[in-house]
Amino acid sequence: MARDTVHGCTQCGFQSPQWHGQCPGCGAWNTLVEEALPSARTGSARVRARGGAAPGGRAAAKQRPRALADVGAAPAERLATGIGELDRVLGGGLVRGSLVLLGGAPGIGKSTLTNMVLGHLEECGRRTLYVSGEESAEQVRLRAERLAPAALRVPIVAETSLEAILDVLAAHAPEACVIDSVQTLHAADLAGAPGSVGQVREVASQIMQLAKARGIAVILVGHVTKDGALAGPRVLEHLVDCVLQFEGERERPYRELRALKNRFGSTNEAGLFEMRAGGLVEVLDASARFVAEATRAPGSVVLAAMEGTRPMLVEVQALVAPSELEQPRRVASGLDRNRLALVLAILGRHGGIGTGGADVFVNVVGGVRVDEPGCDLAVALAVASASRGVPLCASPRGCFGELGLTGELRWVGHPERRLEEAAKHGLREVIAPPDCGAGGVCEAATLSQALAVALPAPGQQRVRAAA
Numbered sequence: 001m002a003r004d005t006v007h008g009c010t011q012c013g014f015q016s017p018q019w020h021g022q023c024p025g026c027g028a029w030n031t032l033v034e035e036a037l038p039s040a041r042t043g044s045a046r047v048r049a050r051g052g053a054a055p056g057g058r059a060a061a062k063q064r065p066r067a068l069a070d071v072g073a074a075p076a077e078r079l080a081t082g083i084g085e086l087d088r089v090l091g092g093g094l095v096r097g098s099l100v101l102l103g104g105a106p107g108i109g110k111s112t113l114t115n116m117v118l119g120h121l122e123e124c125g126r127r128t129l130y131v132s133g134e135e136s137a138e139q140v141r142l143r144a145e146r147l148a149p150a151a152l153r154v155p156i157v158a159e160t161s162l163e164a165i166l167d168v169l170a171a172h173a174p175e176a177c178v179i180d181s182v183q184t185l186h187a188a189d190l191a192g193a194p195g196s197v198g199q200v201r202e203v204a205s206q207i208m209q210l211a212k213a214r215g216i217a218v219i220l221v222g223h224v225t226k227d228g229a230l231a232g233p234r235v236l237e238h239l240v241d242c243v244l245q246f247e248g249e250r251e252r253p254y255r256e257l258r259a260l261k262n263r264f265g266s267t268n269e270a271g272l273f274e275m276r277a278g279g280l281v282e283v284l285d286a287s288a289r290f291v292a293e294a295t296r297a298p299g300s301v302v303l304a305a306m307e308g309t310r311p312m313l314v315e316v317q318a319l320v321a322p323s324e325l326e327q328p329r330r331v332a333s334g335l336d337r338n339r340l341a342l343v344l345a346i347l348g349r350h351g352g353i354g355t356g357g358a359d360v361f362v363n364v365v366g367g368v369r370v371d372e373p374g375c376d377l378a379v380a381l382a383v384a385s386a387s388r389g390v391p392l393c394a395s396p397r398g399c400f401g402e403l404g405l406t407g408e409l410r411w412v413g414h415p416e417r418r419l420e421e422a423a424k425h426g427l428r429e430v431i432a433p434p435d436c437g438a439g440g441v442c443e444a445a446t447l448s449q450a451l452a453v454a455l456p457a458p459g460q461q462r463v464r465a466a467a
């Protein structure tokens with residue numbers, strides 16, 4: 001090697017002087033990339049000079065192990081962002097000294113959300129700082145003009161040099177800081193371009209050291225790849241305390257915020273927002289909106305889903321059309337593709353509705369993502385209804401339940417909360433697995449029982465079509 005370089009794995013962070021096709025650390029293929037080693041005066045040394053404590057080194061060698069019971073642990077101090085949906089996803093607000101990584105597709109609203117967060121915190125008298133590496137201060141001001149007046153009071157530095165940013169952080173000592181984005185920052189010690197594996201890792205770890213030492217809550221905005229995964233090294237996700245994903249459909253105003261990792265709270269929660277001219281608005285009546293929008297046409301089913309601890313009614317739509325392809329399409333939007341394949345197989349085997357020669361498209365309306373097994377029955381009924389070209393009987397009608405491989409309908413969590421939500425929004429009846437509750441429940445033990453209840457018998461179907 002011409003100069004001091006090392007080969008680092010983008011998945012697990014393993015480092016080796018030689019290049020390997022397969023990472024000896026995690027076994028992944030083609031994940032090692034060459035990076036320059038930091039110079040002798042390392043980032044950690046610089047962070048120590050700014051008053052931060054770097055882990056490791058001689059001081060670490062003097063540490064004595066002690067029982068956990070002897071460790072004094074104050075409860076994590078949190079800063080409420082004033083945005084209820086975000087606070088809920090975070091587990092009660094931003095934790096001081098923590099690093100939150102916020103990822104999302106281009107233009108989804110990451111900067112808008114973080115601008116709003118700092119605006120709210122400024123309004124509450126907190127010291128904040130917005131570091132923009134992507135946009136000029138003027139551009140950020142133009143966006144802030146759309147938002148609440150407090151957003152204009154947020155101090156900003158438009159800077160990409162890591163050293164300059166660490167100096168500002170040390171001098172300004174904010175309680176909360178946004179770095180937009182981590183991929184644009186550049187550490188002078190490393191030769192790689194901004195956004196390269198080594199750079200992103202170095203930038204994040206130096207900011208983390210200062211943030212932990214000074215108790216600054218930092219939100220790092222991150223890019224996502226074409227597949228929707230967070231760009232940059234996987235180690236970045238391990239390094240930070242919380243990974244948030246902001247997602248939604250471009251054509252629809254709804255945006256969903258999810259925690260993929262959270263050291264201070266659950267990863268089950270999701271927050272729903274709507275992008276408007278004045279910024280992101282929390283959607284607190286999602287069920288009412290989605291039920292009102294449900295089409296009640298063939299292929300449309302209302303699912304009583306759980307978004308973490310919150311019940312939510314969403315419309316699942318399916319389209320089944322003859323395919324001209326040798327391998328028909330299976331397109332799932334808002335749910336797992338493998339889950340769709342499984343439900344189609346169960347529907348064919350235990351429901352008598354084969355889709356082998358057809359393209360199947362399933363969509364959870366509104367850009368919402370449903371990541372729970374309770375959606376199986378809704379997907380099966382939507383596909384069955386679309387395949388037969390008839391709407392569900394007694395529509396609007398809700399449903400939930402997991403499908404077993406032997407065609408049984410299985411119990412899922414929080415049936416009473418799902419049923420309450422359905423009743424609140426006027427669903428006359430809900431098809432659910434056995435033992436789910438009393439009023440308004442139409443219990444079905446198997447998929448075929450659920451299909452018999454939900455879809456009109458073939459005779460009635462003809463009458464309906466003639467009418």
Ligand SMILES: Nc1ncnc2c1ncn2[C@@H]1O[C@H](COP(=O)(O)OP(=O)(O)OP(=O)(O)O)[C@@H](O)[C@H]1O
Nearest residue numbers: 104105106107108109110111112113275276277278
């Ligand atoms: N006046 C407006 N009314 C409604 N929505 C708007 C308006 N102006 C901007 N938007 C929305 O805000 C989005 C841009 O938001 P923002 O800059 O926060 O996204 P981002 O995720 O930070 O993007 P990038 O990845 O480019 O940094 C636009 O895609 C658009 O949907």
Ligand SMILES: [Mg+2]
Nearest residue numbers: 110111134180
């Ligand atoms: Mg942005």
